[in-house]
Amino acid sequence: MKLFLDKGEQVKIEGRIDSTVFNCTLSGTRLNEDHSRHYQELRPFWIEGLRLQDAMAGKSRAEQEALYERFRQVMARRRACEMDYIDANPDNPLAGYCLTKIPIDSVLTYHERLADAARNSIFRPLLEPLLAKAGKYRLIRLAEAKIVAGSPAPDFTLKTADDKNFTLSSLRGKYVVLDFWGSWCGWCIKGIPEMKRYYDRYKSKLEIVGVDCNDTPERWLAAVEEHRLPWINVYNPKDVPAAEDISVEYAVSGYPTKVIIGPDGVIIGKYAGEGPDFYEALHKTIQ
Known part of the structure; x- marks a missing residue:
């Protein structure tokens, strides 16, 4: 679990190792307290994901593929939880951090939903390269329709x-x-x-x-x-x-x-x- 500190801030951490995933609460700043509550929403996905990864050991290829598919589904639900948080809290700086945890093809859409308080928070240095990457990804997807057999090769x-x-x-x-x-x-x-x-x-x-x-x-x-x-x-x-x-x-x-x-x-x-x-x-x- 991450914690976020600005100059002069203090944060209290209380927790224990539980089910192989650190279970803790943060207090001292609103951002960390919001993050602590959101972490509790995400924690079941991490626990289930680790359980599925551990279960792959010693299994046949077919069994591993089946377990990995279940793992992918769990992680997809986790990402959906991050997107739900952004929709429900567009003006919370933590929503900007959640943007870094969602699929790249959704970043620009969800960034447009953020209020300025989230766009220009302490997470802005993380968002700027992410937005550039997402913009590049979108252009690549648009270009795919042109780079096909029978189309002229773009000159350069x-x-x-x-x-x-x-x-x-x-x-x-x-x-x-x-x-x-x-x-x-x-x-x-x-x-x-x-x-x-x-x-x-x-x-x-x-x-x-x-x-x-x-x-x-x-x-x-x-x-x-x-x-x-x-x-x-x-x-x-x-x-x-x-x-x-x-x-x-x-x-x-x-x-x-x-x-x-x-x-x-x-x-x-x-x-x-x-x-x-x-x-x-x-x-x-x-x-």
């Missing part, structure tokens, strides 16, 4: 590893794979050898464009050199507004994500994760 211009401008449309006439990746992404790195094999096999007809995301320029360049990436490599700056982010425009929500584009600039397919479906599709497309 980014800097290459040798600091030159690269424009996607300059590759018209060849098959293109956009590989959204990052030096921090284990699955992206794991897939590099297979990507190299397919590039060597089809490079007379195919160009790969590695679009590095969520990296610093230094880490990106070091990774390009370390892994000796032979294709075009461009950097997608991580500090640009979401509306200007190429990964958002291509509805990238996980890494790696690969997009196959035809010689006419039309999307053939989009593939999330590192799996055989992408390579099978690429082979069938180009052979």
